[in-house]
Amino acid sequence: MRHGEAVVGGDQPGERSGADPQGAAPVLTAEDLPDGLVVADRAGRVVTFNRMAARLARVPAESALGRDFRDVLALHDSDGRDWWKCSDPYGGLRTRTRQPERPLFLVDGREILVAARYVRDTPGGELSRLVITLRDASHRARGERGRADLVSTVAHELRSPLTSVKGFTATLLGKWDRLTDKQKIFMLETVNADADRVTRLITELLSVSRIEAGRLEIRKQVVDLPDLARKLVAGRVAAGEPAERYRLDVRGPLPELWLDADKIEQILANLVENAVRHGAGTVTIVIEPYEDGAVVLVRDEGKGIAPEAVPRVFRRFWRTRRRGGTGLGLFIVKGLIEAHGGAITVGRAPSGGAEFRFTVPAGTPEFA
Numbered sequence: 066m067r068h069g070e071a072v073v074g075g076d077q078p079g080e081r082s083g084a085d086p087q088g089a090a091p092v093l094t095a096e097d098l099p100d101g102l103v104v105a106d107r108a109g110r111v112v113t114f115n116r117m118a119a120r121l122a123r124v125p126a127e128s129a130l131g132r133d134f135r136d137v138l139a140l141h142d143s144d145g146r147d148w149w150k151c152s153d154p155y156g157g158l159r160t161r162t163r164q165p166e167r168p169l170f171l172v173d174g175r176e177i178l179v180a181a182r183y184v185r186d187t188p189g190g191e192l193s194r195l196v197i198t199l200r201d202a203s204h205r206a207r208g209e210r211g212r213a214d215l216v217s218t219v220a221h222e223l224r225s226p227l228t229s230v231k232g233f234t235a236t237l238l239g240k241w242d243r244l245t246d247k248q249k250i251f252m253l254e255t256v257n258a259d260a261d262r263v264t265r266l267i268t269e270l271l272s273v274s275r276i277e278a279g280r281l282e283i284r285k286q287v288v289d290l291p292d293l294a295r296k297l298v299a300g301r302v303a304a305g306e307p308a309e310r311y312r313l314d315v316r317g318p319l320p321e322l323w324l325d326a327d328k329i330e331q332i333l334a335n336l337v338e339n340a341v342r343h344g345a346g347t348v349t350i351v352i353e354p355y356e357d358g359a360v361v362l363v364r365d366e367g368k369g370i371a372p373e374a375v376p377r378v379f380r381r382f383w384r385t386r387r388r389g390g391t392g393l394g395l396f397i398v399k400g401l402i403e404a405h406g407g408a409i410t411v412g413r414a415p416s417g418g419a420e421f422r423f424t425v426p427a428g429t430p431e432f433a
Contacts, residue, residue, distance in 0.1 A: 101199030105134040107192060109155060121177060121199045134195065140169040140179060154181065159189045168202055176202040223266065226259035269393045272331075273381070276400030283404055285428055288324040290359055291315045294350050297333050301341075309347070316353035323428030328401045333361070335394040336421050340365040344418050358407070358426040364414035378411050398423075 095102045101118030105111050114129040114137070122129075122138055129137045140148040148169050166180035177199055184194035233252040237244070244252075275281045291313070298311045333350070340348045344365025351362040370378060379399040398421075402409045407425040414420035 101197075103129075103134060103138060103197040103199065105195040105197075107194070109133050109135070109195070111137050118199055121201060122171065123173070134197070138197065139172050140177075141172075142169060148179075152181070154183060154195050155192050159185070159191070166198075166200070178202050223263065226262045229259045230256050268331075269397060272397045272400070273393055276397065276404075281400065281404045283325045283328065285323040285325055285430070288322050288326045288329055290319060290322055290324075290329070290361070291352055293326065293330050294333055294352060294361075297330065297337060298350075301337070306341075310341075312347050312349045314349060314351045316351065319352070319354050319359050320357065320427045322359060322425065323430055324405060324425060328404070329425070332398050332401050332423070333363075335398050336363040336423075339363075339394060339421075340367075340419070343367065346416065346418065349414075355424050356426075358424060358428075360422065360424045362420055362422045364416065364420045365418035366414070366416045367418040369413050369417060369419045370411060375411055379409070 095104075095113050095115040098115060098117065101121045102113060102115045103111060103118050104113035110131055111129050111134050114124075114126045116126065118124075119126045119129070124137055135149045142148055142151065152164055154164075162183050162185075164179075164181040164183075166178050168176050169179045170176055178201070180198045182196040182198075183192055184196060185191065186193045233256050237249065237252055241249075272281075294313055298313060301311070302308045337348060337350070340363055344367035346366025349362075349364045351364070353360055379395050381393060381396045399409055402423050402425065405425050405428070407423055409421060409423035412420050412422070
């Protein structure tokens with residue numbers, strides 16, 4: 066072995082890694098692996114069964130060693146077929162070198178991710194070692210539950226506006242001549258508002274997808290942060306909300322900020338909407354310089370967020386008991402801010418409501 070190489074050894078469970086007495090790099094054993102490792106010899110007897118394999122299979126290592134691997138690790142596919150009979154590692158095609166990772170089931174019904182490597186002394190020769198790796202599949206199940214929750218949420222949120230659009234358009238088409246202009250305008254305005262609602266939902270879903278895949282694109286330009294906030298407030302007031310509901314407080318000159326204007330607008334809109342929907346009283350937006358960028362605080366005068374709920378606020382599908390919206394807004398806000406290199410926290414406002422505080426660095430044009 067060359068100096069600096071690490072090897073995985075230790076056919077006996079419980080072996081620990083240690084340093085070579087001559088000062089060489091530590092030798093890694095099977096117990097150091099994060100995955101379960103099972104090795105069977107040319108006769109199919111288990112010669113390595115590390116601690117993680119024992120934990121995942123719920124079989125003591127001492128009772129696994131020396132036994133046939135099929136008895137120690139009985140696996141079935143989703144159709145209930147014996148996986149080792151189907152794959153036949155020792156008697157199948159001699160050209161095979163591996164089995165890619167796939168979900169299989171243990172005798173007690175637990176799902177586990179299994180991959181196998183076929184080691185042969187010579188190409189096309191008989192199997193001399195079967196190396197099996199095991200991984201916990203619980204994260205996969207959580208991911209599937211998350212996707213199911215997302216589908217359920219989307220279906221629920223789309224149903225109401227689409228039902229409304231369908232109903233009003235059918236009425237307009239079937240009774241156009243019998244409707245007054247006032248009725249037509251009301252129906253068209255409702256259809257337009259519901260179309261905007263569907264568009265916002267689709268935008269949220271695309272944002273969630275890109276955040277989770279790490280594919281958010283930040284297109285930077287010089288952004289006037291106070292002006293974005295003013296336009297946001299003006300738009301809500303123009304839509305019929307009272308002007309006295311909002312207060313904008315800009316403190317001190319800001320540095321030149323290179324940000325993605327659309328995403329910063331989305332961040333502000335989500336935080337203000339959250340304050341309006343779940344808070345009370347005046348919604349205050351404070352903007353001031355902070356280190357090499359800016360800090361923005363969005364406050365309301367409602368009941369605030371319970372301390373025990375604070376760690377969950379920025380998770381997907383987090384909603385208050387009033388259960389308004391998709392529960393994706395604050396998750397998206399956090400992802401967009403972090404994509405800019407900033408951070409967001411939530412706490413208690415001086416007036417007693419919730420206070421969301423986020424920072425963004427000034428940025429530079431070369432990264433635009």
